[in-house]
Amino acid sequence: MKKTMVWAVVLSVVAGLSLVYADHDRDRLELPNILTFDTMYAVDGPLLGEAHAIRGVVGDEAPWVIDHFIKGRLTKSGRLQIVVRGLVFADDPLVPPDLVGKNDEEDFRGLVSCLTEDDAEGIVTANVTTHGFPADVHGNSFIDEKLTLPNPCIAPIVFVMAGSEEKWFAVTGFEAGEGDDAGSSTHGH
Numbered sequence: 001m002k003k004t005m006v007w008a009v010v011l012s013v014v015a016g017l018s019l020v021y022a023d024h025d026r027d028r029l030e031l032p033n034i035l036t037f038d039t040m041y042a043v044d045g046p047l048l049g050e051a052h053a054i055r056g057v058v059g060d061e062a063p064w065v066i067d068h069f070i071k072g073r074l075t076k077s078g079r080l081q082i083v084v085r086g087l088v089f090a091d092d093p094l095v096p097p098d099l100v101g102k103n104d105e106e107d108f109r110g111l112v113s114c115l116t117e118d119d120a121e122g123i124v125t126a127n128v129t130t131h132g133f134p135a136d137v138h139g140n141s142f143i144d145e146k147l148t149l150p151n152p153c154i155a156p157i158v159f160v161m162a163g164s165e166e167k168w169f170a171v172t173g174f175e176a177g178e179g180d181d182a183g184s185s186t187h188g189h
Helices: 004-028
Strands: 032-038 040-043 049-054 055-057 066-076 078-088 106-118 121-130 142-147 153-162 167-172
Touching: 004 032, 040 066, 066 121, 066 153, 066 167, 078 106, 078 153, 142 167
Parallel strands: 055 167
Antiparallel strands: 032 066, 040 167, 049 055, 066 078, 078 142, 106 121, 106 153, 153 167
């Protein structure tokens, strides 16, 4: 009787490990990345407001900075993951003093903008947005959602968006500061 129980436990553990490895293998299938990024550009200057929207996506009316970092990836299967650390209002006359260095949004969203083909064999912009993910007052959030991307998805651009309105705070890109290596800086440092 005891041997039967031991074997039952062993078989249960093996079955459990098999399920874990099956999930791991499924996740590995998602790994081919369309885009990975270690930098983003926080909205400011001429990108504020509607005058210079990027692919129809309007920048916030107040400038933001990235105090720490934003990193992310977009996979071929449509998984968008963005780690946001320190996306907050800039020290600027447009920002009330009590909001400088803070985030006032409860949620951040991710948006992927692709160029794709339409039925008339032309090229159009297709924007796909995640639902909201909690963001704290320090501008920290983790966005993780599987989106249905257009096919094809050409020249993708990733945005971190407000949770409460259709405005972006950060977009894939960078601006080198004084003394920065052009490939390693994040706007706002």
